Amino acid sequence: MNRIEIIQNRLSRTGIDLLALKEQGNITYAVDSEKPVSGMLLIPRSGEARLLVTPLESVNLSSTLNEVRIVKLDRGEGYLQRLLKEKPAGLKYIEFDALEMQEALRLEKELCVLLRTGSRIVRDMRLVKDSREIERVKKAAEIASQTVCEIISRLTEGTAEVEVACEYDSRIVLKGAFKPAFETIVAFGENSSNPHATPSSRRLKKGDLVLIDAGADYFNYKSDLTRTVVYEGKPERSEAARMIEAVEESKKAAEKKAFPGVNVYEIDKAACEVLEEYGLSKYFAHSLGHGVGIDIHEPPSISPLSSEKLRAGNIITIEPGVYIPGVGGARVEDTYLITDSGPLKLTNAY
Numbered sequence: 614m615n616r617i618e619i620i621q622n623r624l625s626r627t628g629i630d631l632l633a634l635k636e637q638g639n640i641t642y643a644v645d646s647e648k649p650v651s652g653m654l655l656i657p658r659s660g661e662a663r664l665l666v667t668p669l670e671s672v673n674l675s676s677t678l679n680e681v682r683i684v685k686l687d688r689g690e691g692y693l694q695r696l697l698k699e700k701p702a703g704l705k706y707i708e709f710d711a712l713e714m715q716e717a718l719r720l721e722k723e724l725c726v727l728l729r730t731g732s733r734i735v736r737d738m739r740l741v742k743d744s745r746e747i748e749r750v751k752k753a754a755e756i757a758s759q760t761v762c763e764i765i766s767r768l769t770e771g772t773a774e775v776e777v778a779c780e781y782d783s784r785i786v787l788k789g790a791f792k793p794a795f796e797t798i799v800a801f802g803e804n805s806s807n808p809h810a811t812p813s814s815r816r817l818k819k820g821d822l823v824l825i826d827a828g829a830d831y832f833n834y835k836s837d838l839t840r841t842v843v844y845e846g847k848p849e850r851s852e853a854a855r856m857i858e859a860v861e862e863s864k865k866a867a868e869k870k871a872f873p874g875v876n877v878y879e880i881d882k883a884a885c886e887v888l889e890e891y892g893l894s895k896y897f898a899h900s901l902g903h904g905v906g907i908d909i910h911e912p913p914s915i916s917p918l919s920s921e922k923l924r925a926g927n928i929i930t931i932e933p934g935v936y937i938p939g940v941g942g943a944r945v946e947d948t949y950l951i952t953d954s955g956p957l958k959l960t961n962a963y
């Protein structure tokens with residue numbers, strides 16, 4: 614059964630007449646494409662699925678994509694306009710993955726249907742990766758890990774953050790990645806205290822904290838890892854070394870909990886307890902981790918607010934970090950496949 618058929622089975626069971634997907638990651642997944650696909654994918658409970666695309670998006674698309682019919686809109690025509698024009702007969706209940714308020718109001722008025730947004734059908738399918746998806750994330754992880762190791766071993770005094778980031782980006786492409794999975798973060802010294810630092814012209818000095826957060830996109834699947842090191846510093850007893858030790862210990866504690874069936878907030882709790890012991894938990898500014906796949910951030914979110922249970926086949930990151938304003942930050946992150954026997958680390962940089 615292909616993914617569209619699996620979705621149609623679920624529509625039959627829940628009484629939904631039509632599932633409309635707008636998010637690129639969901640469409641790409643549903644049509645099982647090796648390249649990102651945008652547009653509006655209409656999947657009826659039975660019959661042919663159709664992908665509405667603008668004239669721009671239709672360039673390079675043939676008339677079908679894995680048995681989904683491609684419908685080219687006229688220039689200037691909107692997806693909703695076309696959906697309304699065609700008004701499939703007998704529609705009572707439409708579910709969207711995402712829908713803007715204006716669109717919802719217009720559809721309700723003109724179609725007189727029951728509408729729901731935030732559909733979980735494709736979201737839930739994407740939570741558990743199949744073997745083909747796992748192979749792609751593994752490859753993305755391998756490329757990123759090797760490259761981060763190379764980059765760290767070649768750090769030289771006086772190099773700017775942007776230079777290191779560019780070097781990483783070009784090396785992964787030469788290794789077969791499509792592109793970086795997100796904007797590569799390279800932060801030296803005090804800049805590492807910003808969890809989302811943008812690489813700048815700041816140059817590397819001896820004793821600096823060096824934080825590199827990088828990933829790769831391989832056939833649409835992503836990897837994510839972070840390493841923090843001290844550049845030619847005297848590591849013993851420095852505050853920087855203590856921060857790095859704290860996040861590494863915190864990550865280990867989280868790994869021990871990352872088994873199928875565990876509530877994700879328990880993983881977060883285990884990581885926080887270690888940071889608490891170091892007196893650093895007040896400097897932990899973000900979620901502990903996130904799912905990774907077609908999107909760099911996808912469900913499940915590993916946060917204190919989530920009560921989702923881990924499942925075998927989930928691919929997640931664990932990334933505790935501490936950020937002390939004016940001093941610097943440390944984060945260590947890996948991408949893991951959750952298996953029945955626990956977390957399997959896919960990003961094997963040292």
Ligand SMILES: [Mn+2]
Nearest residue numbers: 837930932946
């Ligand atoms: Mn991450």
